[in-house]
Amino acid sequence: MRCIPPSILEQAWHNSGGCCQRCGSRLAWERRGCKGGWGKWVAHSISGLQKPSLADYEILCWNCHRDEVVNRIHTFEKQFAKHHTKWIGCETSRSSSEASI
Ligand SMILES: [Zn+2]
Numbered sequence: 001m002r003c004i005p006p007s008i009l010e011q012a013w014h015n016s017g018g019c020c021q022r023c024g025s026r027l028a029w030e031r032r033g034c035k036g037g038w039g040k041w042v043a044h045s046i047s048g049l050q051k052p053s054l055a056d057y058e059i060l061c062w063n064c065h066r067d068e069v070v071n072r073i074h075t076f077e078k079q080f081a082k083h084h085t086k087w088i089g090c091e092t093s094r095s096s097s098e099a100s101i
Helices: 006-016 062-100
Strands: 041-045 057-061
Touching: 006 041, 006 057, 041 062, 057 062
Parallel strands: none
Antiparallel strands: 041 057
């Protein structure tokens, strides 16, 4: 994970007003990325590329961030499955013919 320039982080936090930009949960600046308890949050890269630009970040509470990551993985898996259906089919028939030897 690349580092977000502190000035961008501070600006994004300021814009959020210290609340999750999805669900509005109250967050605490010093608890960024904390592993437990109240007020933890992350600066989420909207593009996923972690651009050094304020427009690419939203402040999310831990729960919203987790949901976002899960959604992204699901989308990726769907795309991957669509792309590779053919390949998976080949692989399956090959391994079953190998098994019969
Ligand atoms: Zn939230």
